[in-house]
Amino acid sequence: MSRSVLVTGGNRGIGLAVARAFADNGDRVAVTYRSGEPPEGLMGVRCDVTDPAQVDAAFKEIEEAHGDVEVLVANAGVTRDGLLVRMSEEDFDAVLETNLKGAFRVAKRATLKMMRARQGRIILISSAVALAGEVGQSNYAASKAGLVGFGRSLARELGARNITVNIVAPGLTATDMTASLPEERFQHIVNQVPLRRAAEPHEIAHAVQFLASPNASYITGAVLPVDGGVAMGH
Secondary structure (H helix, E strand, O other), X not given: OOOEEEEEOOOOHHHHHHHHHHHHOOXXXXXXXXXXXXXXXXXXXXXXXXXXXXXHHHHHHHHHHHOOOOEEEEOOOOOOOOOHHHOOHHHHHHHHHHHOHHHHXXXXXXXXXXXXXXXXXXXXXXXXXXXXXXXOOHHHHHHHHHHHXXXXXXXXXXXXXXXXXXXXXXXXXXXHHHHOOOHHHHHHHHOOOOOXXXXXXXXXXXXXXXXXXXXXXXXXXOEXXXXXXXXXXX
16 A cells, blocks of 8 residues: 655755655655655655744645655764864754754654544664764764664653664665765775675665565564674674
8 A cells, every 4th residue: 555655865865766766656645855865756845954933834744645754764864073172062063953853854844634533654774883882973973873862762652552663784885975985985884894895775764664565564663783793793
């Protein structure tokens, strides 16, 4: 049965792969994006998840077109890397504001309708960095680790309403963001991955689709690493 699906930050990279996977499955898919252009063939809504008013307006637009959101994938995220001694409070706050508080805003808005319907799926896109840490990414790691505690708390709050909340933790993935890394840096990261390669975006999308499917109806509060083994043991 076709569902109303929202993917935040869905006009490129992992978010776009997730959105296309749901669309290919026959779902009614909308994506939010802050910059760039909306993806062809999908409903695109410009929205900055750091602005509560824009989040509410985006949901209203999507609800009018596709109905209440039944599957939410909170994927929107930013990086502002730097060593702690050089990191400004602005850079630390900006990453948490988008990656963690942005997920809070969209999850809260989606949950209002999911609770009334007594069903729903929420998938938060975290990172292997949240589990293993990374030099120069203390703000990013903190924001993505926060999603684990946030998601597991929601899983306990919402489970009685048949709403599952799970977390996917991708590792290094072949996207425009990683393509901008210097070759030496990219290869250094790959060498730490047991499978010795980066993930393809569709591999992350498959994990998200599984957690949103009937096959995962008894899974909630889980952290699913899709990282080639880089964060195993954490």
